[in-house]
Amino acid sequence: MKNKEKIKPFKKEKIFLSHSYFKYPLPAMLLKELSTELKDINLYPSGGGYSQLCQVLAEHVGVNRENILPTNGSDEVIEIVTRAYQGEVLIPIPTFFQYEVSADRSGLPKVLVNCLHNREYNINYSAKQLKKTSLIWICNPNNPTGTGIPREKIIDILQRTKGMVVVDECNYEYLEETMVDLIDKYDNLVISRSFSKNFGLAGLRLGFAISNPQNIRRLAAFGQYFRVNRMAEKAAEKVLKYLDYYQKAWEKIKKTRDKFVRQINELGFFAYDSKANFVLVEFRDKEECKKIWKHLKERGVYALPGWENEFSGLGDQFIRFTIGEDWEMDRVVEALSDYVKRCRRGDLNPHRHTPTTP
Ligand SMILES: Cc1ncc(COP(=O)(O)O)c(C=O)c1O
Known part of the structure; x- marks a missing residue:
């Protein structure tokens, strides 16, 4: 069935990128059809x-x-x-x-x-x-x-x-x-x-x-x-x-994901290339990762760090970000770029962040 519905983002203050789930609304027609089953x-x-x-x-x-x-x-x-x-x-x-x-x-x-x-x-x-x-x-x-x-x-x-x-x-x-x-x-x-x-x-x-x-x-x-x-x-x-609706959403998420990987790497951190709806980012060490995680949380961004027990064998220097809508990932990049600037200015332990080469 051809579905003309546009993929509209939810607007929320806080950004939840911890769990990997579908972050777009379901097609309204689908929800209507489902409600008839209640x-x-x-x-x-x-x-x-x-x-x-x-x-x-x-x-x-x-x-x-x-x-x-x-x-x-x-x-x-x-x-x-x-x-x-x-x-x-x-x-x-x-x-x-x-x-x-x-x-x-x-x-x-x-x-x-x-x-x-x-x-x-x-x-x-x-x-x-x-x-x-x-x-x-x-x-x-x-x-x-x-x-x-x-x-x-x-x-x-x-x-x-x-x-x-x-x-x-x-x-x-x-x-x-x-x-x-x-x-x-x-x-x-x-x-x-x-x-x-x-x-x-x-x-x-x-x-x-x-x-x-x-x-x-x-x-x-x-x-x-x-x-x-x-x-x-x-x-x-x-x-x-409604496969065509979902396919459009998956394509959009893939583009957002690949752009996010590029931007994170440009900031000097290491983002793993991903074939999924999330991206793993590796920081210098546990200490840097903890600071960044706190910095993100203070700006309303919640992502999943290695120490959360959601993964077997993941170190404490990692954070996994679920790919959300463009504006959400832009907010993550802005927050990380602000972190890098503040390190360079010396507000935040400058010796801890220097751009890395993967
Ligand atoms: C790799 C993997 N397998 C399986 C699951 C379980 O998903 P569900 O039970 O919701 O189908 C998850 C959920 O996070 C997952 O990441």
Whole structure:
């Protein structure tokens, strides 16, 4: 359906760039359509099979409905996969913290492998690690570095292990590269997707797993009968009719993101190139980072620092910024540029900031 609605920004005083979610309003027509479903919330969702929802999701990604397991957000994929394939868990850090949290909840041994060297995030597992493991996480693009993981690298891992390889594609809409076409070729591949990040349904909780029918049946046994609520079930069908609205928004966010990366680097800090809706910035050290974080907060900008426990293995010299609207990112750049000027003038410990070369 062609949607003529313009993408209008919300206007707010404070700027919240901590959580990575869709920061534009949902199409007004979509909200209207959804509100007509409220009168039926006395009814249960479709339950067990969720066959209509599976069909919609399957058509969206180009697989069969037997390849789909709808879940209560993609966090639930992380939880049930961890419970279904128990054993040693390989986690490439720095990355999203829920892989570790779910492993801990199940009391599983974890192997955290540092993949960030010289400002490059590269997943490199040894043959021994791949032989021993039951479950391997690959976040693509990786949260928080925003790095896209090359397809050949994932295929290499799939071929060298008998463990279950889970590719978290919750930011697929920005990367536009997927492993979905390989679910029949590799029986140790599960893919996870989300409606939170890029469709604006974080509050409704809708995600899904994609794999071969045998894996999907196994995973389903670890979830509840009514995993997905009725409004989320209805929202999936409706939201996908507005793809052109979302595509315009994603393009806009990508432009804002790439401009933000350039501006941050011009100021002498180090912003990682990102294939997601957030950007990771590295400061000189923890001390500088803490000062900058405080400086931003005093100017109403809230972003996610490394010490907040949202990531496994991220140092205290990092802050992750979700990409908001242009005016929001301009405010961040203004605040950082003011910080740099004040350092140069000597108001703020001048010896701590000198432009760095990446
Ligand atoms: C990499 C990654 N995977 C999964 C999730 C979970 O998202 P949701 O449960 O909202 O689908 C998040 C949320 O922050 C994330 O960053």
